[in-house]
Amino acid sequence: MGGKSFKDILWKIFRFVFLGFMALISVGPLVWIVMSSFKSNKEILSSAFALPTSLSFNGYKAALDLAPIFKFYGNSVVISFTSTLLNILIVSMAAYVLARYTFKGSTFITLLLSASLLVPTSALLMPIYKIMMGIGMFDTRSGLVLVYAALGLPTSLFVFKSYFQGIPKELEEAAYIDGAGFYRTFFVIVFPLAKSGLATGAILQFLTSWNEFMFGLVLTKSTEVRTLPLALNYFTSQFSFNYTAMFAALTMVILPSIVIYVLLQEQVTTSMVAGSVKG
Amino acid sequence: MKTKKVMATVLSAVTALSMAGGMATTVKADDVTEITFPTSWVGVSVNTEWFQDRLEAFNEEYGDSIKVNVEEIAGDQNYVDKLKVLYSSNSLPDTFSTGGYNLIDSMKDQLVDLTDYVDDDWKKLATDACWDVNSRDGKIYGIPYTRQVIGYFYNKDLFAQAGIEKPAKTWDEFFEQCDKLLDAGITPLSMDTADSGWVTSLMLGAMIGESDEGEQFMNTMLPTDYNTKEFIDAATRIQTMFQKYTTPDAVGGKYENAASNFFMGQTAIIANGPWMISDFYDTSMVEDGFADKVGTAMYPGDVMYNSGKIGFNVASKDEKTLDATLTFVKFLTNEESQLKMLEITGDIPAMEGLTSDNVKPLVNEVIANGDKAAHSINDFQSLWYANVVDEISIQYPLLAQGEITPEEFAQALTDAAQKN
Numbered sequence: 001m002g003g004k005s006f007k008d009i010l011w012k013i014f015r016f017v018f019l020g021f022m023a024l025i026s027v028g029p030l031v032w033i034v035m036s037s038f039k040s041n042k043e044i045l046s047s048a049f050a051l052p053t054s055l056s057f058n059g060y061k062a063a064l065d066l067a068p069i070f071k072f073y074g075n076s077v078v079i080s081f082t083s084t085l086l087n088i089l090i091v092s093m094a095a096y097v098l099a100r101y102t103f104k105g106s107t108f109i110t111l112l113l114s115a116s117l118l119v120p121t122s123a124l125l126m127p128i129y130k131i132m133m134g135i136g137m138f139d140t141r142s143g144l145v146l147v148y149a150a151l152g153l154p155t156s157l158f159v160f161k162s163y164f165q166g167i168p169k170e171l172e173e174a175a176y177i178d179g180a181g182f183y184r185t186f187f188v189i190v191f192p193l194a195k196s197g198l199a200t201g202a203i204l205q206f207l208t209s210w211n212e213f214m215f216g217l218v219l220t221k222s223t224e225v226r227t228l229p230l231a232l233n234y235f236t237s238q239f240s241f242n243y244t245a246m247f248a249a250l251t252m253v254i255l256p257s258i259v260i261y262v263l264l265q266e267q268v269t270t271s272m273v274a275g276s277v278k279g
Numbered sequence: 280m281k282t283k284k285v286m287a288t289v290l291s292a293v294t295a296l297s298m299a300g301g302m303a304t305t306v307k308a309d310d311v312t313e314i315t316f317p318t319s320w321v322g323v324s325v326n327t328e329w330f331q332d333r334l335e336a337f338n339e340e341y342g343d344s345i346k347v348n349v350e351e352i353a354g355d356q357n358y359v360d361k362l363k364v365l366y367s368s369n370s371l372p373d374t375f376s377t378g379g380y381n382l383i384d385s386m387k388d389q390l391v392d393l394t395d396y397v398d399d400d401w402k403k404l405a406t407d408a409c410w411d412v413n414s415r416d417g418k419i420y421g422i423p424y425t426r427q428v429i430g431y432f433y434n435k436d437l438f439a440q441a442g443i444e445k446p447a448k449t450w451d452e453f454f455e456q457c458d459k460l461l462d463a464g465i466t467p468l469s470m471d472t473a474d475s476g477w478v479t480s481l482m483l484g485a486m487i488g489e490s491d492e493g494e495q496f497m498n499t500m501l502p503t504d505y506n507t508k509e510f511i512d513a514a515t516r517i518q519t520m521f522q523k524y525t526t527p528d529a530v531g532g533k534y535e536n537a538a539s540n541f542f543m544g545q546t547a548i549i550a551n552g553p554w555m556i557s558d559f560y561d562t563s564m565v566e567d568g569f570a571d572k573v574g575t576a577m578y579p580g581d582v583m584y585n586s587g588k589i590g591f592n593v594a595s596k597d598e599k600t601l602d603a604t605l606t607f608v609k610f611l612t613n614e615e616s617q618l619k620m621l622e623i624t625g626d627i628p629a630m631e632g633l634t635s636d637n638v639k640p641l642v643n644e645v646i647a648n649g650d651k652a653a654h655s656i657n658d659f660q661s662l663w664y665a666n667v668v669d670e671i672s673i674q675y676p677l678l679a680q681g682e683i684t685p686e687e688f689a690q691a692l693t694d695a696a697q698k699n
Contacts, residue, residue: 041563045539066322067353126367133370217357218364221317221350233354234322238378238474239554241535242323244563 030254037247044243059248066245067234068223069252076228077256079141080209083148087156087205088198090149095160096186100169110161117154125218132219139221147215152205159204163197164190199264210257228253310344312603314595315372317350319358325554326378329623337610345603355380356474359665362386371594373604379427379588380668381661383413383420384501384699391593393419396605404612405629409587412661415500421590423629424612425620427658428649429481429552429584432641436572437465437547446576450486450516453579457524460547468520469537469549470529472675475668478537479517479529479675480659481550485578486513488656497656498586501664503696505689514678514685521679530679542569552584553625553645560639575644583652587629589661663696670695 036044037059038052063069098110128147129138137143167190175185191198213229220226232253235246320330334347350372352358359380365371366386383390397419402410405423413421433446438456441463447453457467470479486509487493493509496502521529526546528536541549542558542565549555559570577583591608595601610616617628622635625642627649634643649655660668674691677683683691 042565045543045564125364129364130368133368214360217352217361221315221348223351230353230357233357236354236535237319237322237324238355238477238534239538239551240323240325240558241538242563245323 030258033247033250033254037244037251039244039247041241041243044247059244060252062242062245063235063249063252066242067231067249069228069231069249071223072226072228072231073252075141075225076210079144079148079227080206082141083145083152083209084202084205086145086149087152088202091153091156091201092160092191092194092198093186095157096164096190098157099161099164100172110157113157114154117158121151121214125214128215129218138219139225141225143219144216144225144227147219148209148212149205151212151215152201152208155204155208156201159201160194160197163194163200167193203261203264206260207257311346312344312599313346313348314374314600314604314607315348315350316374316607317352317358317361317372318376319352319355319378321351322353324353325557325624325626326620329620332619332623333611333616337607341606341610345606347607373595373600374591374593374608376424376591377589379658379660381589381663381665383415383589383592385665386592386594387415387420389594390420391595391601393422393593393605397422401609403630404614404617405590406587406631408585409590409629412587412657413590421592422608422612423587423590424617425588425590426627426629426649427552427584427586427588427661428627428645429550429658430575430577430645430648431481431485431548431550432541432555433574433576434541434544434547434572435574437463437544438574441465441547446574447579448581450489450579454516454519457520461524466526466540466546467524467548468529469541469546470520470525471532471534471537472530472679473533473672475660475671476675477534477660478550479520480671481584482520482578483513483517484584484656484659485550485582486516488578488582488654489580491654494582494654494656498662500662501696501699502662503693503699505692505696506686507689511685511689514688518678518681518685518688521675522681530676544572550578553627553642556625556639556641556645559641570639570641573641575641575648577648577652581651581653583649583655584658585649585652585655586657586661590629664699666698667692667695 032049035052036048038055038057040056040058043050043052094113098106132138132143132147137146171189171193172185175189180188211229212227216227216230232246232249235242235249318330320326334349337345337347352361355378359377359382362371362375362377362382366382366389369389371386371389394417401422406426409423409426410419413419413423431446437460438444441456441459443456443459447456460467468482470482471477472479484497488497490509492507493513496507496509526532526536526540528540537546537549538551538555538558540546556570558564559573590612593601593604593608595604612629614630614633617630617633618635620626621628621633621642622637625639627642627646634646659671670692674683674688678685678688
């Protein structure tokens with residue numbers, strides 16, 4: 001009896017140590033960034049891991065002075081949300097059809113859309129730049145929305161298709177018997193059932209759009225439409241840097257991603273678990 | 280029906296947004312010529328204040344007839360990357376300045392030959408060396424505004440602690456001083472490998488430029504063979520520096536790592552240009568009075584980087600825009616602008632003899648060192664092929680870790696150069 005409880009205690013300690021370690025390596029860098037945003041450059045350079053000597057918001061002020069963060073922030077929010085909505089709406093419809101119906105060329109279409117995941121971003125840069133110039137969408141938010149929505153297409157398709165395949169067909173058949181049409185069945189029956197899968201795709205798509213840098217740089221030229229990742233480069237150049245402002249800006253940039261993830265994490269976990277037992 | 284409506288609304292909204300984007304091109308009065316100028320002189324860039332000042336002054340004087348559409352591209356490498364994309368799609372901006380990075384050779388088919396536009400008065404605004412760096416086959420492709428005068432900075436307190444009285448005159452003496460610093464518990468050198476290893480490469484070039492042959496190599500435009508005795512000897516010494524005399528963060532480190540170590544008194548020597556001097560006075564970076572501890576020096580063998588620097592390149596596609604662009608470039612490179620550059624950033628003017636009392640004393644020391652140099656060399660970023668400059672960052676860590684020999688390092692750069 002005593003041996004068993006000793007084992008239990010040991011196991012408990014191991015679990016706490018392991019979980020504590022995992023939490024530390026996950027949260028540590030974020031805490032370090034936030035902490036550094038309150039230190040002066042000198043403090044960061046001399047003792048990178050020490051606590052700030054005072055709670056100074058100078059870094060945040062400098063960050064806002066040096067770069068048009070709020071403007072970029074607003075653009076990032078609009079572009080990321082819109083591209084996520086567009087991606088979910090369009091790709092979920094495609095994924096549903098590809099998951100439910102077998103028709104001539106359906107495998108080819110699935111492969112074709114999935115294969116775009118393998119095309120490196122740098123190879124897409126030039127053609128997309130030329131297309132955007134050609135159709136007059138260069139330097140517009142809507143141009144970035146379209147590009148970002150398309151960039152996330154293969155990932156979302158993969159996630160949504162697997163999820164739709166796991167939803168029992170009988171539910172849809174029942175809807176059809178009750179007189180629902182194709183669109184109604186999809187939007188009223190299937191869409192809500194696939195909430196977890198859609199949330200997973202949405203998070204991945206949102207993070208892709210939120211963090212994307214290269215297209216944001218190449219497809220825009222005015223600060224009116226640029227996004228947050230570009231702002232981070234305002235704080236380091238070849239021969240100068242302002243770490244405090246950079247960490248303050250980083251804090252402002254990463255916070256929304258964390259909040260979104262925390263708010264939706266339950267959906268993601270559910271989706272992952274649900275997906276793991278599907279054939 | 281409802282879902283159809285929702286879909287139609289969403290698609291209409293996207294289409295409307297797209298059309299709004301398409302219509303975003305500005306319509307201006309005929310008498311105002313618009314030109315485009317992307318710049319990395321934003322945020323913490325050392326030139327930001329200067330550029331804002333000059334742009335404001337230009338707009339005051341020419342705002343009625345010329346509108347400069349400034350595109351902010353923060354980060355020097357991002358700036359070059361975007362220019363490469365624009366070049367590939369034949370849509371380079373009217374003018375651009377890479378701050379020394381040589382894009383003339385890879386882009387000159389789309390650059391305007393400025394030879395006929397640069398008259399004698401304009402030529403007087405820069406030394407011959409500056410025009411040479413901006414010319415190819417006798418044609419001018421760039422308008423210079425600064426010179427490259429670079430030695431190294433050292434921490435006088437740390438030198439004194441190690442019993443060193445003055446900077447070394449030969450490389451053998453330099454390495455002896457490094458040993459003395461090590462014995463005193465001081466890391467001698469700030470070095471880096473990322474972003475073409477600017478600080479390290481300055482040392483490399485200075486070692487190559489010690490001999491007459493090496494000096495000639497360091498003034499050769501676009502060298503394609505790095506398998507020379509001078510280059511391999513210098514690479515051998517750089518390998519020793521990496522392995523013995525620098526900080527652990529040098530491998531993989533950027534300029535800011537190298538600079539931070541010097542600012543914090545963790546290293547005694549850093550190679551860099553006079554634009555760094557203002558940081559020695561910035562108390563958010565360094566302790567109060569740090570600038571008084573810093574000395575300037577020529578490289579052993581009285582070598583100094585003392586050369587021209589790539590300036591503004593022009594790629595306007597019609598005469599009207601070209602005229603406006605040249606007016607803008609002429610304004611940014613005139614005597615007043617160069618003087619402001621010296622006073623605000625500490626960067627040395629392209630024009631000979633242009634001085635100001637309103638500069639930090641260390642800046643004048645660097646200029647004086649440049650004038651005294653026995654060997655004047657140019658920097659690698661201005662002269663070497665862009666892909667060779669990129670290759671350096673890949674090869675330095677291998678050299679530092681002893682995974683390649685100095686001979687293999689030279690061969691790797693040769694291979695890269697010969698791909699052009």
